[in-house]
Amino acid sequence: MRIESPRYTERFGSVRINEVQKVLELDSGRGKALPLNENIAVQKIEEDIIKDIEEEMAIVIPIKNEKLKLFEGVISGIPHDCLLIVVSNSRRKRVDRFRMEKDTLNQFCHFTHRQALIFHQKDPILAQALNEAGYTDLIGEDGLVRSGKAEGMIAATFIAMAANKKYVGFVDADNYFPGAVWEYVRCFTAGFSMAKSPYAMVRIQWRYKPKASAGMFFKKWGRVSQITNRCINSLISNKTGFETEIIKTGNAGEHAMSLKLAEMLCYASGYAVEPQELISVFEGFGGTLPMGHQAVAKHGVDIFQIETRNPHLHEEKGLEHLKNEMLLPGIGTIYHSPLCDETTKKIILTELLHADAIKAGEEPPKPRISAPLKNINLQKFRDVMAEHLSSYSALEEK
Ligand code: GDD
Ligand code: MG
Secondary structure, eight states: OEEEOOOOEEEETTEEEEEEEEEEESOOOSOOOOOTTOOTTEEEOOHHHHHHHHHTEEEEEEESSOOHHHHHHHHHHSOTTSEEEEEEOOOOSSSOHHHHHHHHHHHHHHHHTOOEEEEETTOHHHHHHHHHTTOOTTBOTTSSBOOSHHHHHHHHHHHHHHTTOSEEEEOOSOBSOHHHHHHHHHHHHHHHHHOSSSSEEEEEEOSOOOBOSSSOBOOOOOHHHHHHHHHHHHHHHHHHSSOOOOOOOTTOSSEEEEHHHHTTOOEESGGGHHHHHHHHHHHHHSSSSOOSOHHHHHHOEEEEEEEOSSOOOBOOOOHHIIIIIIIHHHHHHHHTSTTOOHHHHHHHHHHHHHTTSSOTTOOOOOOOEEOOGGGSOHHHHHHHHHHHHHHHSSOTTO
16 A cells, blocks of 8 residues: 655654554555655555564454444455454343354354454453453453443453454444455554554544535544544643644544553543543653653654545444543543643533533543553463353354
């Protein structure tokens, strides 16, 4: 593929935040030597490099009661060489939706000769594996893993770690365009191929997010994203003393990390996970709080934001979901960060009041934060999960 080079990079301590880079060509042809005057503002990522990275990558698909047709389309868009990990929190009573997801995945793997794993977030064995491995932050009062997109993502990331992958990427299950899914994964690999540090993150920005209200309108920004980006940029500006608009992907659900970086970060629950990942990087490696880890500080952290060609069309989940599950907890993670200054706090409170998400005098609730993933005893986790996963996952075609 052909993509803009990182033309502008802002630094926040040892974190390098690259401006949004656009995809120029989804397929840039066979590898050929570049003419000497080739524009260095553009990079060609060779297919071999893309494939090498895909082989080292697990793609996690969190799913909760989505239409099977959409799920089927999404898995068809994940490049063949990636390890597919599906973490489901779908209904099991009356109609067993998890069973249906498993059957769909199984059939897909059977005909495409590929590897995949699927597990239910509420599986007691998962909770047992986490307990035995000493990572209890995901466990709720009922002794099972709590509900929430982040909780599923974290559990699946442990599986990617146990499978010795180098990268993990996340793709939602409710996407209408398999071609968009395919492009996200190529963008992940493009980002990792450009990274200077083994600690890297790639976040997707959609070119358009169409709305089907009155005809098709190709909208670029969602309201929640606009607010989240503004608040994160305000936090960075107030720390560095230079106003910036560098962050365009505060809520990017489609994103990927090197596992080396993923292991270092703390995670917020539910849909607050994506803004918190950035906050966690800034807290750990932004240089204003004690450095999280010397090795990371030495290499730095690379953050890429890549704008896709495909528009993003997914299921609409309603305004209450946007307000109470995404906006409020999402910018709550910024508000409660020790990095957050008074100006940014004021902006957050004003936005939340304006959106009717809090009342005057209230603050956003403190996020529930899980410990860094490296705290797990991976061998113990692997021991409990390995046998169980292979007994019911779609792995016949190994
Ligand atoms: N395993 C699991 N457990 N999956 C879940 C859960 C859960 O408790 N809750 C939701 N999911 C799955 C959904 O089925 C979907 O595949 C994905 O997580 C995202 O959830 P949506 O409900 O579709 O979220 P959204 O579309 O409003 O927001 C998405 O995009 C935002 C902007 O990029 C999410 O990915 C957000 O996290 C993201 O910020
Ligand atoms: Mg969605």
